[in-house]
Amino acid sequence: MKAVGNPTWLRALETALHGAGLPYGYAITVWSTGAVLVDAHGPASTGRVLLFAAGAASAYGCLRFLAETVEGEANTALTRSTRLVRAGAIHVLAIAVAISAAALIAQIDSAVSWLLASFAATVLYLGVSSVEMALLAHERDGHEEHGE
Numbered sequence: 448m449k450a451v452g453n454p455t456w457l458r459a460l461e462t463a464l465h466g467a468g469l470p471y472g473y474a475i476t477v478w479s480t481g482a483v484l485v486d487a488h489g490p491a492s493t494g495r496v497l498l499f500a501a502g503a504a505s506a507y508g509c510l511r512f513l514a515e516t517v518e519g520e521a522n523t524a525l526t527r528s529t530r531l532v533r534a535g536a537i538h539v540l541a542i543a544v545a546i547s548a549a550a551l552i553a554q555i556d557s558a559v560s561w562l563l564a565s566f567a568a569t570v571l572y573l574g575v576s577s578v579e580m581a582l583l584a585h586e587r588d589g590h591e592e593h594g595e
Contacts (some may be wrong), residue, residue: 468538473572476542477503480549480568484561487553495561502565510573534579541575 481499485491491499528534548571549564 469576472538472542472576473569476545476568476572477565479542479546480564483546483550483553484564487550488560491561495558498558498561499565502562502567503569506566506569507573510570528579528583530579530583533582537579538576541572541578544575545569545572 481491484495484499488495545568548567552560552564552567554560555563
């Protein structure tokens with residue numbers, strides 16, 4: 448496909464998009480999770496904001512701990528997938544699953560919903576969005592086994 452416009456700018460845009468993909472999706476997820484909670488419970492007190500932050504931070508920590516059980520990391524960045532449509536669909540699915548879970552948890556009539564919703568949204572968004580890299584690694588390993 449022939450590039451339209453300034454190729455230097457388009458390469459710069461690709462670089463910016465590469466770096467922003469995962470943080471952008473997570474920002475959408477976190478903001479939306481907070482909005483769902485505010486809709487269900489009203490404005491958050493400082494204590495509930497702290498619970499929200501604690502839920503997200505502890506989910507991230509748990510995932511880091513889980514990931515430490517294997518050596519190394521994926522050798523392809525999440526947004527560098529060669530399967531753009533599949534990667535995009537998985538990314539959108541990750542956001543939707545995370546927000547949906549947060550919306551369900553927001554129905555809990557307790558301050559604990561602020562902790563649990565951000566925990567679940569973080570685990571689900573990062574977990575589901577990682578599926579694309581796992582699929583690429585599986586495909587790459589399959590090609591290497593067959594000498595391709």
